[in-house]
Amino acid sequence: MSVAKTLSAVLLVGVVSCVAGIKLVLNTRQNPILPTNVDISSAAGFASFKGSTFSASRPTKILIHGYVDNYNSVWWLQMTAALLQAEDVNVLRLDWAESYLMGYQQASVNIITVGAQVANSIQYLTSVYGISGSKFHVIGHSLGAHVAGAIGEALKNRSIQLDRITGLDPAGPGFDGAPGAAKLELTDARVVDTIMTNGGGLGSNLAEGHLNSIKGQNLITATQCPEYDTFQQGQCTGQPRAIVGYRANLTAAGSSPLKFYS
């Protein structure tokens, strides 16, 4: 069975299981190097937030690695350091490596359960610390972008809306064609922005966020255009240009996907 069909079947029967051994690791400016581990396999693990440097007064970034990557990869450590330097935030990295040991197809299905477990953690923080969903920005790479979508999906069923999801090359195989509930889409957060540089390869070909920067050579600004061919032919000269990436102009987000090329 294809990944898309398996995902549809999983959505139909519902997800009740739990993926063991997954955790969030917390860094803040008070502990930028050594993280605090929060086991999110069960509700009991959430107690680790108490006594940690987590602060309800700061915005929270949640970083999610992709398939066969891991939360301790150099680039995630660099991103954590860069975020802490730029802003006084709580940075949580998700370690969900346990859930892809069975291969890509199983991992693609597990994202729904993993997303629900992270959603439980966020719901805990909203209820115990009184934090609004608007304080959370989830950044996911590849399969991790769809985990982010699954988090948003689970939360919107509990009337909690994430402020922002950034998808870095959301995974394509198995997801282009899958139902929206099983993948990252623009209803998963107030604003969903994507950076897509590997469409047709391991990345998605479909622009399914509010703001989608596609095939970009320039990671700072890009031009709004309906398709890449049209952009290459110069037919979008004069169209709105937007800052893309971390400092994207989120007010440009509308009710349907916008594509930006550079």
Ligand SMILES: [Ca+2]
């Ligand atoms: Ca979704």
